[in-house]
Amino acid sequence: MELGKSIKYLRTNLELTQKQLAEGICSQSLLSRVEQGLEIPSVIIVHNICQKLDITIDTLLSTSQLDSPFIQLKKELQELFLSHDFETLYASLHKKTLALFETHSQATHYYFYLGVCELLYKHHPQNAIQHLEEALLLNAQRTTTHETLIHSYLMLAYFEDNNDINALKQLNQCLLFLHKPVEAFPLMPTIYLNIARAYANQAENLTAIEYLHLGISCCQKQNSTFQLSHLFFELGVLFIKTNRKQSGIRKIKFSLELSSYLDEQFVTADLTKRRKLLY
Incomplete structure (x- = not known):
């Protein structure tokens, strides 16, 4: 058993x-x-x-020892990622040795988390690219949601580094995955969110809005609220950019109310800061 x-x-x-x-x-x-x-x-x-x-x-x-320290560590890191507590996640990764992950053939996850932290917390796109590329290299399984998730963050890192050619290559990998019949996974809304951000970065606002709606629909199908606040916030931003200011403001207000209701303290703090820059 x-x-x-x-x-x-x-x-x-x-x-x-x-x-x-x-x-x-x-x-x-x-x-x-x-x-x-x-x-x-x-x-x-x-x-x-x-x-x-x-x-x-x-x-x-x-691995049969399901309560082993490594399993508990993986759960803790995942919870920090899901709660968007990238500061604590970054600190936790630096307290643990990479060798521990390598022993369990999990180095891809170590580099993935580290890359996301470098991108979203430290704002070092070049470091993020290095770590996310390593995560891809070490990923044992191909055409999985985890691999596509890495591609989606790598895409954002390349855009942040003004490397549009490589960013578009990563975007293409994400789109190829989504065009295949795939089962829904908890982190799927993140892929839609990142794709929408990529299109918004290229000023393709209507396409970005389409992927945000797909992300929201994915949350509804999975009965999940993960990334829902971010999806509605980005939708509000794009509505404002496409001359639907009042609708956009309502979406942004709803996203903040939702994140507060869900007790997503780190998400609420981030969205509040971003709203102040908008209006």
């Missing part, structure tokens, strides 16, 4: 569906039973699963 939990943890950590992991190895129903602890997989299946997850069997077995 612990083995099944470990497989599920590693699969979801890479944002793979059961169908994606099972493909070429076993049936999806068998994988589901394994993850539920209802069936013991053969050695061959375990070996193939480890290969697809890009880990050793020893790593899989060690």
